[in-house]
Amino acid sequence: MENIKSQSRRDFLKSSAIAGGGLMLSFSWFSDAKAADKMAQLNLAETWSELASYIKITPDNVVKILCPNPEFGQNVMTSLPMMVAEELDVDWKNVVVEMGTHDNVKYGPQFTGGSNSVRMYWKPLRNAGATARQMLIEAAAQTWSVPASEITTKAGVLSHSSGKSAKYGEMSIKAATIAVPKDVKLKSPKDFSIVRNSKKNSEGTKVVTGKPLFGIDYKVDGMLIAMIQHPPAFGMKLKSFDATAAKKMAGIKDIFSFKLYDDGFEQGGFDTRTFNEMIAIVGKSTWEVMNARKKIVAQWEPISETKETISGFGGRKTVNNIPARLETTAKQFELMAEMSKKPANQIRKDGDPETAFKNATQIIERTYNAPFLAHNTMEPMNFFAHVQDDKALVAGPLQAPGWMEPTLAKLLNLPADKIEIQMTRMGGGFGRRAYGSYVYEAARISQKMKAPVKLIYTREDDMTYGIYRPMYTATYRAALDANKNLIGFHVTGGGIPENPIHANRFPAGAVDNYLADGWEIPSNITIGAFRAPRSNFNAAAEQSFLDEVAEAMGKDPIEMRLELLKKAKANPVGKNNDYDASRYIGVLELLKEKSGWGKPENAGKKRGVAAYFCHASYAGHVVDMVIRDGQPYVEHVTSAVDCGVVVNPDAARNMVQGAVVDGIGNSFYGGLTHKDGVSEQNNFHNYRMIRHNEAPQKIDVHFVENDIDPTGLGEPPFPPVFGAVANALFKTTGKRYYNQPFTAEQPKS
């Protein structure tokens, strides 16, 4: 048994009787900073996170568990309550799940992102379940006048050897009066009966019957519909507009321009500034608003260089220059190529890479490029807002309500506790909904209209007014000696507007002479997190490059990786290597076994392999490719993942399968390009998405079985898909693929 002390002096657990009787246990804590390493990277304050959730038990034994984190398809509304129910020891059939409320003042950000939900809640939620169970035991002990230590529980029933027994519900009112125990014991993983057993999506029935779950479905009486007209190009702004004709159209209430941020406004760390002034069109129904919007005659003009002040977490202030420029993708790639040749900022150096490259018998050098990616969540951005003089309600799809609340308070000049944020189910997020400028837009419009308003983006708005995956480039160099040993490694990376390279990732730690450096080019095109930020590019580039290096060394690509990892495990080079070589090796071994890698029966297959570490987890894929109708087609994928304890195995498999399909789609087709600042793709007719007939026939998912506390899952399986696809393409077509998407033109070799 694992003995858990109450987390810290800031923690508190409190109980209270709920209306109608029964026990309500609410809890709060500062999350384990180690488990939340990704959050730390995002510059959050050290005492960053108070979170809250509730357990309610009715006298008739219904257990309600509130999910603290917003749901965007990662299935937290099932997996997080499972963790509570496990330790509470209740029958899962009696559990009702509800999305929790948001309370930033008391509980801090309830953040969905960074593959964090399960890992950051793993101990606190189990602790909460175990605490409630202990209070129920105590209540029964007092009622029956027996020692608490003699009482056992099973599936929501308390029992004593004397024959006495009671359902939790019967003890719930008394339990609410019991002092909250300081120390509770958590189950050992071998005793899990809910966790590690697949449970169906707690919202599945609502999804398949079309219930109003999503932000875009939100509706109240008297609600108006709003749309925005943003500038037609990045680097442009509103000059003037005439809406006389549009205002006269049926159902239109008002058309006006508004500023997202006032001059000199200090933005929060996740407040983006894409276009600061837009035209709002407000009316009674969506179609009427769409039609009126077309009648607006607007003039736009180029921006001048703009400064924005970001007040990050922990009070760190930065001032960014937003350059005035109408960007064209081809020219931006040329600019990146020029930057790549200049000296860059060193981010890691081990040994003497210069000498290693000087002494090399063979140097392999390859450059990889990738374009902006649009998130393209199926539910376009939207948000409901009802701003009144003394309070505001906003509701909709949002990954990081806690980060938006302080900005809303400033924009609306309301205290944070007068702002209610309701978290609806999200029709996808992938990072996009961590940036809430659409929330502010809805609030601004509602404030002006003095009415409840739902802002809806069209698909075109969503795609052309995005927070994209950045453009990246990286040049990798490997030095081999006369015996084809890898004696030096150098990666230089850069991007618009961020450098993708992680300083301390593999193969750092496995090569004696190692150098990593990078640079950045500012842009007025807004970027942000996209499923495994930076990793989704690095895994493609690095894992393709390692495939070529293995080939040059005359080694099998898996064996070559294993040799390097074994070296990193036994004798790590340098400091701060951020991966655990043993777990990395474990995933590759499992992948080798499950894919039948190197087995005679698979000799004829065109296979590519890649494995990657991110969000504290390890994932790898073997991709089997064929030529179908003259085109490369991924027919079968074998996946291996080490994410520690797998809370809900079938849902976890679903997520890995989805990541594989997403990775194949984005590696083949993904890309948003610009001409003079105008997005060249604006809807699904010209932004190609992977479809049914392009998905593999089979994706076999295998998890490394261990008792390690859960690590990330939503993101880690995504990045290595790109590399595995690129390496399979080489086997299938004889050509190496350096530029994403792989359907784009490739460099001549």
Add this chain to the structure above:
Amino acid sequence: MAKYNLKVNGKTRQVDVDPSTPILWVLRDHLNMPGTKFGCGMAQCGACTIHLDGNATRSCVLPVSAIGKSAITTIEGLSENATHPVQKAWLEHDVAQCGYCQGGQIMSASALLKSNPKPTDEDIDNAMSGNICRCGTYLRIKEAIKTAAKTSNAK
């Protein structure tokens, strides 16, 4: 504006809207039936799929004036409590991730099975490739369709 009597999920509903209004927005804004989803507005993603006289139809580009006497079925009308074989199969395979596209997927799948009770993989690809799932649940959708096809009362 014009008045229309629409047959929606077996009931007659009257709306007074501009004749060009797509059925998608009639359902969502005027009839309070948000199960049919907005995805692209140009019949590229399938999130808005309904049945028009039993055939899968993209409601985002279908003006209300074109409906006439045709019967509309939406995801809300397929069954109230997920008793339709396709909905049951979706739950059995735990298909959904975010779930936003799944109403449209289910409407396309149920129309397919009505016209073709034993579809091949290729039939499924052909019928379903107009429905995008951004979460990538395509494999489970295909499995669910095959499961639904096996249940005798698939309609």
